Amino acid sequence: xxxxEALPRWKxxxxxxxxxxxxxxxxxxCAAAIAVxxxxxxxxxxxxxxxxxAVSTFYVSSWISGLFLASLxxxxxxxxxxxxxxVIWSPVAMAFTPMDSVIIRASGLVVAMFNALVATGxxxxxxxxxxxxxxxxxxxxxxxxFVGAKSAIFVAAAFGITGExxxxxxxxxxxxxxxxxxxxxxxxxxxxxxxxxxxxxRFFDFRLPYYEPSAGKVIDYKLHRGLLFTIAVFFVGxxxxxxxxxxxxxxxxxxxxxxxxxxxxAAAVSMTGLGMGSCxxxxxxxxxGAMIPIVIAPLLVGQVVGGVLGAQVLIGMKAAIVRFILIGxxxxxxxxxxxxxxxxxxxxxxxxxxxxxxMGVCIVLVFYLIxxxxx
Amino acid sequence: xxxxxxxIPFAGIVIGDTLYWVCIIGALIALIGPVVSLLxxxxxxxxxxxxxxxxxxxxxxxxxxxxxxxxxxxxxxLFWMQDLSKGDAITQLGVWLACSCSLxxxxxxxxxxxxxxxxARRSVTYFxxxxxxxxxxxxxxxx
Numbered sequence: 001x002x003x004x005e006a007l008p009r010w011k012x013x014x015x016x017x018x019x020x021x022x023x024x025x026x027x028x029x030c031a032a033a034i035a036v037x038x039x040x041x042x043x044x045x046x047x048x049x050x051x052x053x054a055v056s057t058f059y060v061s062s063w064i065s066g067l068f069l070a071s072l073x074x075x076x077x078x079x080x081x082x083x084x085x086x087v088i089w090s091p092v093a094m095a096f097t098p099m100d101s102v103i104i105r106a107s108g109l110v111v112a113m114f115n116a117l118v119a120t121g122x123x124x125x126x127x128x129x130x131x132x133x134x135x136x137x138x139x140x141x142x143x144x145x146f147v148g149a150k151s152a153i154f155v156a157a158a159f160g161i162t163g164e165x166x167x168x169x170x171x172x173x174x175x176x177x178x179x180x181x182x183x184x185x186x187x188x189x190x191x192x193x194x195x196x197x198x199x200x201x202r203f204f205d206f207r208l209p210y211y212e213p214s215a216g217k218v219i220d221y222k223l224h225r226g227l228l229f230t231i232a233v234f235f236v237g238x239x240x241x242x243x244x245x246x247x248x249x250x251x252x253x254x255x256x257x258x259x260x261x262x263x264x265x266a267a268a269v270s271m272t273g274l275g276m277g278s279c280x281x282x283x284x285x286x287x288x289g290a291m292i293p294i295v296i297a298p299l300l301v302g303q304v305v306g307g308v309l310g311a312q313v314l315i316g317m318k319a320a321i322v323r324f325i326l327i328g329x330x331x332x333x334x335x336x337x338x339x340x341x342x343x344x345x346x347x348x349x350x351x352x353x354x355x356x357x358x359m360g361v362c363i364v365l366v367f368y369l370i371x372x373x374x375x
Numbered sequence: 376x377x378x379x380x381x382x383i384p385f386a387g388i389v390i391g392d393t394l395y396w397v398c399i400i401g402a403l404i405a406l407i408g409p410v411v412s413l414l415x416x417x418x419x420x421x422x423x424x425x426x427x428x429x430x431x432x433x434x435x436x437x438x439x440x441x442x443x444x445x446x447x448x449x450x451x452x453l454f455w456m457q458d459l460s461k462g463d464a465i466t467q468l469g470v471w472l473a474c475s476c477s478l479x480x481x482x483x484x485x486x487x488x489x490x491x492x493x494x495a496r497r498s499v500t501y502f503x504x505x506x507x508x509x510x511x512x513x514x515x516x517x518x
Contacts, residue, residue, distance in 0.1 A: 028403075040413075047414075049416070049424060050424070053422075054425070054428050059427070060413060060424055061413060063431075064409050098431060098433035099430060099431070099433060100433055100434060100436065103430065103436055106436075110474075114398060114402075117394045118399065120390070120391045121391040122391070122395070124384075124388055124391030125387075125391060126383070127383045127384070129387060131387030132386075132501060134390075135484065135501065136504055142511050205498075208384065276394070276481070276508065279474060279477035279478070280477075281515075283474070283515035283516050284515070286474065287452055288436060288449075289436040289440050292426060292430065293405075293408065294426055294463060295427075295430055296405075296470050297406070300405050300470060301402045304398055
């Protein structure tokens with residue numbers, strides 16, 4: 001038993017490949033993904049497209065494989081950073097691709113929800129995920145996200161290019177605020193000290209003790225300010241649904257700071273509430289035709305594989321490095337979004353060298369933060 | 376010893392496992408669909424070659440479906456029911472299944488809370504919450 005625990009994670013995986021939860025399905029998914037996205041890509045070089053097609057089979061296959069790889073990377077990093085993938089995908093795609101913003105936001109919800117949904121199963125089995133809190137959380141997040149998604153489709157239809165520009169600039173401001181939040185750290189504490197539950201929180205009976213292996217004991221925590229938390233996460237859901245970026249970046253701190261939820265429990269509950277909440281907000285996009293299957297499928301598969309892989313790698317990984325990379329990505333993305341919004345409005349279009357220069361500044365900042373953390 | 380004393384809530388296991396497996400099955404189906412689409416380009420609701428060109432030109436979803444779909448418009452989220460032999464219908468089934476995974480999870484969770492299955496504590500409050508969640512998803516799917 002002890003020998004098995006001492007093995008590196010990849011050796012444990014190889015030794016137990018036939019056991020479900022998670023190895024069997026993880027290997028099956030990875031094998032199928034490699035066969036389709038690498039194998040098919042190679043085969044597609046020799047397959048001719050129909051004469052009327054404007055592009056080759058290899059071109060389309062390359063985009064499908066590219067979207068899968070991008071989603072896999074985002075799902076992996078999003079899981080390691082505990083923030084989901086929507087906060088990376090939607091802003092980056094809006095800033096640096098010509099894709100329509102409604103399609104980006106629809107795909108952003110897919111990117112935000114699926115690594116959270118696949119993580120819920122294993123987390124619930126450990127008892128770390130407080131399922132009562134997760135199910136309850138889905139109500140304000142789901143209602144907010146549904147209203148946000150409906151509003152996004154309305155704004156896109158009513159305001160055209162100006163709306164596209166304003167959405168990008170508003171998102172730039174939110175991303176910049178997130179950059180500041182991740183840079184400065186926030187006021188999160190691992191085990192907040194809650195003296196007494198209030199009537200609202202007591203009524204819903206949110207308390208659920210769990211076993212904490214690192215402390216070697218059962219943690220029995222109290223929660224409070226449930227009503228304030230419900231109102232706060234409604235607005236998080238609204239923003240997440242509107243911009244297609246989920247809300248993991250805000251729900252974990254809200255659970256921890258407002259309700260006094262232990263940090264690890266907050267991260268697990270956030271996954272359940274967000275994943276299930278996004279199942280509501282994704283439908284307005286689905287019904288509007290913004291979920292184009294051949295574009296969405298590789299993103300979905302990338303998130304599922306990236307989420308399961310990321311959850312396994314997370315065990316032995318230093319999450320601080322991921323946070324610094326994320327800080328750099330957020331700063332560069334907020335700049336890209338804001339300048340793209342200005343360009344769409346016809347105010348100013350920045351030359352390529354200025355973007356590359358700003359990217360250099362962001363890279364220097366990431367290396368500086370990593371070096372400072374080592375000191 | 377303390378770890379052994381802890382009972383993992385059965386409703387959590389039911390909800391978590393439903394989400395996990397439905398997502399994985401949906402992902403596996405969504406993996407196959409695009410390959411079928413490209414192997415038989417004529418056997419699709421919408422031309423996959425046109426779709427990618429139009430997406431990267433920045434066209435809206437309405438314009439993309441109008442130009443690429445055989446029907447000249449978006450056939451709706453349930454178009455996979457019309458002909459499951461089509462490549463994009465298989466893909467849509469996988470995406471649709473994965474996006475609906477919370478509905479069975481909430482329903483099964485509600486049943487566990489109502490009847491106290493698997494040694495779970497009965498809770499009418501959480502049964503109602505689970506049913507409300509299921510209703511929200513169903514409402515979003517239908518309206």
